[in-house]
Amino acid sequence: MLNVMHSNATETRSVYVHVPFCAHRCPYCNFTLIAGRPDLHEAYLDAIELELSRLPDVLEIDTLFFGGGTPTELNCQQLDRLFSIFQKKFQLIDGAEFSIEANPKDITSGLLEVIKRHGVNRVSLGAQSFDNQKLKVLGRDHQAIHIHQAMELLVPKVDSVSLDLIFGTHGESLETWHADLNQAIDLKPQHLSTYGLTYEKGTAYWKSLQSGALELTDEEVERNMYEHAIDHLTGVGFEHYEVSNFARPGFRCVHNQIYWTGKAFHAFGPGAARFVNGVREVNHRSTTKYLNDVLAGKSAVGEREELSPIDRARERLVFGLRRLEGVCIETLEEEVGFTVSEICGNEIDQLESRGLLQNQAGHIKLTRSGLLVSDSIWPRILVPNDG
Amino acid sequence: MNLKNIRNFCIIAHIDHGKSTLADRLLEYTGTVTKREMKEQLLDDMELERERGITIKARTVSMQYKHGNESYELNLIDTPGHVDFQYEVSRSLACGEGALLLVDAFQGIEAQTVANAYNAMDQELHIIPVINKIDLTHARVDEIVEEIEQTLMMGEDEIQKVSAKAGLGIDELLDAVIGAIPPPEGDVDEPLQAMVFDSHYDEYRGVITYVRVMNGTIKKGQKIRFIGTESNHEVLELGQFAPQQRPCDELHAGQVGYLICNIKSLELVNIGDTVSTANNSAEPLEGYQPPKRMVYCGLYPSDGQDFKELRDALERLAINDPSFEFEPETSDALGFGFRCGFLGLLHMEIVQQRLEQESDIDLVQTAPNVTYELTLRNGETKEIHRPQEVPDSGDIEEFRQPIVKVNFVVPADYIGAVMKLCQDRRGVQKATEYLSPTRTMITYELPLAEVIYDLHDKLKSATRGYGTMDYEVIGYFPADLVRMDILVNGKKVDALSVICDRNDADRRGRAVCKKLKEEIDRHMFEVAVQAAIGSRVIARETVRALRKNVTAKCYGGDISRKRKLWAKQREGKKRMKSIGSVDIPQKAFMAVLDTGAEKR
Numbered sequence: 003m004l005n006v007m008h009s010n011a012t013e014t015r016s017v018y019v020h021v022p023f024c025a026h027r028c029p030y031c032n033f034t035l036i037a038g039r040p041d042l043h044e045a046y047l048d049a050i051e052l053e054l055s056r057l058p059d060v061l062e063i064d065t066l067f068f069g070g071g072t073p074t075e076l077n078c079q080q081l082d083r084l085f086s087i088f089q090k091k092f093q094l095i096d097g098a099e100f101s102i103e104a105n106p107k108d109i110t111s112g113l114l115e116v117i118k119r120h121g122v123n124r125v126s127l128g129a130q131s132f133d134n135q136k137l138k139v140l141g142r143d144h145q146a147i148h149i150h151q152a153m154e155l156l157v158p159k160v161d162s163v164s165l166d167l168i169f170g171t172h173g174e175s176l177e178t179w180h181a182d183l184n185q186a187i188d189l190k191p192q193h194l195s196t197y198g199l200t201y202e203k204g205t206a207y208w209k210s211l212q213s214g215a216l217e218l219t220d221e222e223v224e225r226n227m228y229e230h231a232i233d234h235l236t237g238v239g240f241e242h243y244e245v246s247n248f249a250r251p252g253f254r255c256v257h258n259q260i261y262w263t264g265k266a267f268h269a270f271g272p273g274a275a276r277f278v279n280g281v282r283e284v285n286h287r288s289t290t291k292y293l294n295d296v297l298a299g300k301s302a303v304g305e306r307e308e309l310s311p312i313d314r315a316r317e318r319l320v321f322g323l324r325r326l327e328g329v330c331i332e333t334l335e336e337e338v339g340f341t342v343s344e345i346c347g348n349e350i351d352q353l354e355s356r357g358l359l360q361n362q363a364g365h366i367k368l369t370r371s372g373l374l375v376s377d378s379i380w381p382r383i384l385v386p387n388d389g
Numbered sequence: 390m391n392l393k394n395i396r397n398f399c400i401i402a403h404i405d406h407g408k409s410t411l412a413d414r415l416l417e418y419t420g421t422v423t424k425r426e427m428k429e430q431l432l433d434d435m436e437l438e439r440e441r442g443i444t445i446k447a448r449t450v451s452m453q454y455k456h457g458n459e460s461y462e463l464n465l466i467d468t469p470g471h472v473d474f475q476y477e478v479s480r481s482l483a484c485g486e487g488a489l490l491l492v493d494a495f496q497g498i499e500a501q502t503v504a505n506a507y508n509a510m511d512q513e514l515h516i517i518p519v520i521n522k523i524d525l526t527h528a529r530v531d532e533i534v535e536e537i538e539q540t541l542m543m544g545e546d547e548i549q550k551v552s553a554k555a556g557l558g559i560d561e562l563l564d565a566v567i568g569a570i571p572p573p574e575g576d577v578d579e580p581l582q583a584m585v586f587d588s589h590y591d592e593y594r595g596v597i598t599y600v601r602v603m604n605g606t607i608k609k610g611q612k613i614r615f616i617g618t619e620s621n622h623e624v625l626e627l628g629q630f631a632p633q634q635r636p637c638d639e640l641h642a643g644q645v646g647y648l649i650c651n652i653k654s655l656e657l658v659n660i661g662d663t664v665s666t667a668n669n670s671a672e673p674l675e676g677y678q679p680p681k682r683m684v685y686c687g688l689y690p691s692d693g694q695d696f697k698e699l700r701d702a703l704e705r706l707a708i709n710d711p712s713f714e715f716e717p718e719t720s721d722a723l724g725f726g727f728r729c730g731f732l733g734l735l736h737m738e739i740v741q742q743r744l745e746q747e748s749d750i751d752l753v754q755t756a757p758n759v760t761y762e763l764t765l766r767n768g769e770t771k772e773i774h775r776p777q778e779v780p781d782s783g784d785i786e787e788f789r790q791p792i793v794k795v796n797f798v799v800p801a802d803y804i805g806a807v808m809k810l811c812q813d814r815r816g817v818q819k820a821t822e823y824l825s826p827t828r829t830m831i832t833y834e835l836p837l838a839e840v841i842y843d844l845h846d847k848l849k850s851a852t853r854g855y856g857t858m859d860y861e862v863i864g865y866f867p868a869d870l871v872r873m874d875i876l877v878n879g880k881k882v883d884a885l886s887v888i889c890d891r892n893d894a895d896r897r898g899r900a901v902c903k904k905l906k907e908e909i910d911r912h913m914f915e916v917a918v919q920a921a922i923g924s925r926v927i928a929r930e931t932v933r934a935l936r937k938n939v940t941a942k943c944y945g946g947d948i949s950r951k952r953k954l955w956a957k958q959r960e961g962k963k964r965m966k967s968i969g970s971v972d973i974p975q976k977a978f979m980a981v982l983d984t985g986a987e988k989r
Contacts, residue, residue, distance in 0.1 A: 018945050034946075069944075197941035225937035246941045261945045275946040282949050307949060317952050324943060352970070356914060375913045377938040381959035384952060 014278050016065040016260045017092055019050070020271030021084075022289045023075040025105075029141040029206035030168075030199060034273025035071040036289040043080050046271075046289070049296040051087050053270050063092045065099045065257035072128075074108035078116050085120040099124055099256040106144045109152035114159055124255070125156055126164040126195070131171075132185040133178050139171050141206075146185070153189045162253050164193035169227045170219040171199050179227045183234050192253035195246050196231045198224055225374060244325050245376065262325050264318040264337075270302075280314065282307045313384075315340045320380045323359075328367025346386040353379060390462050392643045393572045397601065399466040399481055401509060402491035403499040403857065407521045411491060411553035412450075412465060418559045419452035419463065421631060449587070449599055449645055451629040456567050463566060464645040466586065466601070468505075475861050476678060476732075479508055480586045480661045483676060484601035484645065487515040487570030489549075489562075490541075494520050494528035498536045498824055500798040504859040506541055515570050518543055519562065524552040536825045575642030580671035581605035583640075583664040585615070588655055590708050594626075596652040597634075599645075600664055603674060606641040612667035613650070617677050620657045621667045622650035655711035680712045682730030683791065683862065684737055684841055685774045687718060687755035687884060688744075689726030691975065695750055696725050702748035703727060706740060713740050718775070722884040722968050723753060723978075728775055730760075734841045755884050756981045759837045762789040762865050776886035779872040782923065789865040791837040794819070797848065798830050799856040806851040807831055814839035815890065837862065838888070873898055873927075875905070875981065876919040880969040887981045894920075898928035904980040906930040909973060916971050 020034065023046075027037040036042065066088065076084060094100060101124040102117065109127075117125070131137050132146040149165075156163045165186050169179045186194060201211045201218070210216040232242050240248040244262060247255065260267050269276035272292035275284045286292040286304040296302050309317065315338035322329040335341050342350055350366060353359040358372030358379060368376055402408040416422040452463040468481040482488065488509040492498055509516055518537045523530055534545050549565055551558035587599040600607075607613065611624045626649040628636035640646045652658060661677040690699045703715045713736070715729040731737040737757060744750055761773040764787040765780065773779060795816075797807050804821075808831070811818070816833040823829055835844075840860055848856045873894050875885035885905075889897050898920030905918045909932050916932035943951055967973070 020946075198937075198939070200941065221936045228937060228939070245939055245943070258944060261943075261948060267945060269945065273946065275949065277945070277948075284946065284949070317948070320952070320955075321943070321948060358913060373939065375935045375938045377940050377955070378913045378935055380951075380955040384956045385959035 014061070014266040014268055015063045016257055016265070016267035017063055017067070017088070018257070018267055018269040018274060018276070019066070019068045019073075019084075019088065020269065020274040020285075021068060021070045021073040021076065022046070022272045024070065024072045025075060025143060026141075027206075029210075030202070032202040032205050033071065034287045034289070039289075040075075042289065042293065043076055045293050045297065047080060047083055047087070049293050049302075050084065050270055052299075053296050053302050054087060054091050057091060057268075060090075061092055062095055063098065064095055065260060066092065066094060066101070067099075067257040068102040070103055072105045072108070073102045074104040074113060078112050081113070082116050082120075085116070085122075089120065094121065101126060101255070101257055103128065104152075106148040106152040109155050111155065114155055118159060123160060124162040124164070124193075125160050126166065126193075127152060127156070127191075129165040129186065130168045131178075131182050133182060136171055136174060136178060136182075139173075140168060150189070153191070157190060162192040164195060164255070165189070165191045166195045166197065167231075168197050168199050169231065170224045172216050172219070174219070174227075176223065176226055176230060180230065180234070183231060187235075187238055192250045193255065194235060194240060194248040196228075196235075196248070197246055198228060228374070229370075242326050245373065259325070262321045264314070264321065272302075280308060282309070311338070312340060312345070314338065315345050316384050316386075319345055320383050323366070323368060323379075323383075324376070326367065326373075328365055331364045331366060346383045349382045349386050353382070390460075390641075390644070392575065394459060395462045395464065395573055395643045396487065396566055396570050397464045397466065397485040397573055397643070397645055398487035398489060398514075398566060398570055399468045399485050400489045400491055401468060401478075401482075401502065401505040402521075403493070403496070403501045406491050406493040406496065406499075406502075407553050408467075408491055411489070411519070411521060411551070412467060414553045414556060414559050415463075415465060415563070416450065416452065416632065418556075418563060419454040421450065421452045449630055450632040451645060452631075454563065454567075456563070461567055462644070463563075464601075466645060476681070477587070477660055478505060479512070479676065480584065482509050482512050482514060483674075484584055484586045485514060486573055487517065487566065489566075490516050490518045492518060492520050492533055492537065494522045494530055494533055494550075495525055497529075497533050497828065498540055498798060499857040500796045500830070500859040501857060503540060503798065503830060504796055504861070510541075516541065516543070517549060517562075517565050517569055518547065519549045519551055521551055521553055523550045524555050524557060532825065536828065540822075540824050540830075573643035575602070575604050577604075577606055577642045579604035579642070580669065581607055581613070581665045582671045582674055583607060584674050585658060585660055585662045585664060587660060588658040588711070590655055594649050594651075596650070596655055596658050598648045598650070598652070598658050598664070600640070600648060601645045602640050602642050604642050604671070605666075606639050607648070607664070608639045613648075613664050614667045614670050615657060615659075615662050616665055616670055616673045617659055617662035617679070618657050620652075622652055625649050625651055655708060659711070680732070682712070682714060683733055683759055683837060684731045684757050685728060685760060686731075686737060686757040687720065687723065687726050687775070688715075688729050688741070689720070689723040689753040689755075691751040691753050698748065699727070699744075699750055699752075702744055702750055703729070705748075706743060710740070712736065720755075720777075720884045722882045722973075723755070726753075730774065731757075753975050753978060755978050756887065757841065758888060759791055759841065761791075761870065761888060763787070764789075773888070776872050776888050777883050779888060782871065787867050788870040790868045790870060791862050792834055792864060792866045793837045793840055793860040794863050795833050795835050795840060795844075795858055795860040796830055797833070797856055797858045798824065798828060799852050801827050801829050803852040803856060804829055804831065807848065807856060810844070810847055810851055811835060814844070815893075834863065835860075836868065836890075871922050873901075874921050875901060876917075876921060876926075877905075877909075877971050877973065878917055878969050879919075882968055882973070884978055885981050891922075894922055895927050898922075901981050902928045902930040905977055906932055908977040908980055909971065911935045912971060 022035045024035045024037045100122045102122055103126045105128055129149045130140055130142055134145050167182055201207050235248045236242050242248050243254050266278050272285055272289040273287040283303045284305040285302040318338055331342055354361055357369055359366055360369050400408050449466045454461045454463050466481050466484050468478045490506050520533050549562045551562055582603040583600040585598055585600055589597050591597055609624055609627055613624055614621045626636050627640055628634050629646040663673040665671045690696050707713055712732050715727040718728040719725055763771040765784050766786050799807050811833045814835055816835040818833055820832040848858055869891040870888055871891045871894055873887050873889055874881050902918045902920050911932055913935055915934045918930045919926050920928040
């Protein structure tokens with residue numbers, strides 16, 4: 003079991019590292035990244051080292067997560083150096099979770115050797131689909147075969163492997179999605195994340211949507227796909243533990259649950275967001291700005307935000323409810339120092355009476371219908387009517 | 390000044406035909422204002438008027454002019470140029486003996502010009518037609534002369550041709566004013582009768598009353614009485630406009646000027662009222678009507694806390710505009726606000742704009758409605774200013790609505806389009822007159838309610854901008870009217886009720902429901918929008934419930950962004966009005982104006 007937790011509310015025991023590199027930018031992606039610039043990799047490592055050196059002591063942590071971008075866009079020596087930089091500063095406790103995100107095509111025995119040597123025990127693979135046509139629509143550089151090859155290497159060697167899957171692409175049918183789910187299950191990952199495709203401003207997809215070259219997937223189709231994923235995956239023994247996340251028992255992502263339960267975490271790299279001592283900071287989103295500033299001895303931080311206690315409590319409730327197990331009212335009230343009615347008036351009761359939330363013995367959670375429209379629920383909790 | 394050396398006249402014109410420019414030129418040519426002092430459109434001193442290029446409030450000016458060996462006093466009484474101010478126009482006309490009828494050398498005669506010309510003729514004013522902008526490249530002076538001859542039965546020799554902008558023909562025009570307009574009649578020795586034709590409020594001096602003395606003399610220090618409002622005051626100052634206030638000791642019969650009497654409220658000074666002496670008052674002059682508001686709407690602060698601010702702003706505005714009235718009202722849907730009465734739709738628009746400009750207040754406005762009259766079964770008569778006041782149909786003996794006479798002047802090609810427009814609105818055709826081979830005047834009687842909302846816009850689009858219209862209220866007539874209510878998820882939204890013709894209710898109800906369906910965002914639950922008369926539902930639309938609305942990715946970096954996004958969505962919703970947990974946007978409150986005309 004990985005979820006051995008030593009944290010309390012004030013201690014920061016998780017670390018996120020953003021690796022902003024990708025071979026190219028996918029047409030649906032609006033993440034902080036810089037495509038096709040391997041020339042910046044070394045400068046990035048220097049900057050990360052410098053940013054990290056500003057922390058006072060060696061700290062003990064429970065989770066370490068390298069996300070992107072594509073961390074595996076770095077070559078093996080560079081990854082080796084990146085991991086070493088962190089291991090000098092952070093002491094992973096026994097049973098800690100050490101994750102990296104990876105692109106299927108990048109999984110080689112060389113890479114595997116590096117990550118194993120450093121103790122990576124969870125790999126999240128950007129599979130997206132097993133349908134080559136769909137992968138092409140998504141602008142991915144891999145095909146189904148590459149996922150199979152990667153899984154052959156990963157599954158025997160890594161404790162927990164997760165696959166990311168996307169649904170609701172242009173012209174996709176429920177059958178395509180069903181096939182994707184089945185092929186994923188067959189590869190025996192411990193964890194699955196399913197994401198409905200969204201059209202974000204600033205992406206190539208957004209422009210195509212505006213110009214009419216792409217059409218939004220019908221809401222009903224999307225709903226069927228999402229519900230099908232839930233029913234099918236839980237039917238074969240996965241636990242649906244957060245809006246988009248499914249895990250075999252005991253394999254939930256410990257690191258991500260830190261976010262959703264309002265706990266503290268460090269973060270490094272361009273665009274990385276940290277939450278330490280109740281303060282949220284985001285590093286410069288531009289990779290070049292980040293590199294220039296950090297290497298010139300300046301702060302990496304671009305934005306800073308400190309929420310009032312009541313707003314923190316509201317946020318805590320919202321992200322807590324995105325976890326399917328929901329929130330224990332008593333625990334929450336004790337933790338945040340407000341009662342639920344102080345947090346959001348009678349919204350909870352109203353949502354319950356509409357069948358969107360259920361309250362079982364002091365434990366509130368989304369119902370299925372609530373889950374499906376949950377983005378319409380959160381605004382009501384974050385800015386309650388009489389608040 | 391001898392009566393025979395006084396000329397009192399006004400300028401009547403369609404918007405944009407150059408009235409203000411001509412007035413400026415007259416001031417300049419008579420030496421009343423030097424060229425250096427000349428600001429363009431000197432007489433329109435409200436900022437809003439300048440912005441819109443139209444005259445709303447009447448202004449007046451006395452010009453001293455040497456003609457031959459004689460000195461003349463020429464009093465220009467400026468008139469408002471919009472149909473909402475018809476009554477004010479008629480009072481201004483009553484104060485003069487002549488009128489310059491200004492016609493654009495390209496646009497020609499417009500509906501409003503005709504209406505005002507007939508109005509002036511009814512009051513036996515001498516009319517001098519003036520064709521303006523004769524220096525325009527596209528000027529079609531000969532055709533316009535023909536139109537004037539045809540419409541007003543006047544000869545070409547009576548017509549003046551000028552360019553106010555270039556200063557062409559102004560001297561000749563002044564000659565004609567002196568030669569053709571008769572001097573005022575009136576007896577200095579009769580008891581005092583002076584007509585109030587305008588007023589405005591000065592922060593330091595109180596109400597400035599504009600008068601034309603008909604008979605008798607008015608002096609400084611005199612005790613006077615406003616006969617209509619039955620209030621007595623002492624004249625602290627009187628004088629003429631030149632164009633600024635120039636005090637003098639007395640104004641006698643035939644003269645035009647102002648009075649300052651330390652009056653603190655414009656409500657006491659009504660246009661058309663008669664000023665006489667406090668004791669032994671004379672008979673009131675004819676034609677006085679208390680201000681009549683034809684259009685009402687609800688104004689609400691867009692978020693609850695601004696109620697007091699809105700009230701203060703309305704109070705400030707009312708000081709300057711006695712024709713606007715307001716009283717507090719409550720709506721289940723909108724909370725606390727005010728029912729406001731206006732002379733017409735333009736007046737409403739102006740007040741709203743001034744509120745937003747001068748007071749920085751965001752308003753929620755309900756759909757405007759006209760004033761109706763009711764006779765109840767028990768014999769009682771009621772005026773209805775808002776749909777909510779309509780009682781059960783069983784209690785109503787007779788429901789009456791205001792009917793207006795509308796004159797349209799349109800190019801001959803568009804007669805069919807205009808007739809269709811009017812028939813769709815239950816219009817009754819009264820007359821057709823050919824002004825020239827290409828232009829026609831069509832007269833219809835229409836319910837005012839059908840006119841005020843969008844007829845002007847519809848006319849413009851049906852005639853590619855060439856048609857013009859003008860209307861006047863001819864009275865209240867019985868009609869088969871009903872109140873149509875709108876229900877949102879079974880709950881009646883009082884602010885959405887409208888009064889409409891029974892025969893029109895089904896179509897109207899369908900149009901409104903359809904429009905509301907477009908305006909109301911989808912919710913987590915189904916929203917039913919229904920139109921009903923009494924308990925009978927006549928139309929229904931359903932705003933489908935959201936089927937899927939869930940963000941997939943939400944990790945460390947997304948949390949703050951998502952929270953802000955969701956909070957913002959909620960703030961946006963707060964500017965809406967929540968009725969039975971359905972969020973209704975402000976725009977929806979105007980949706981009831983959708984007459985479904987496109988589907989007719």
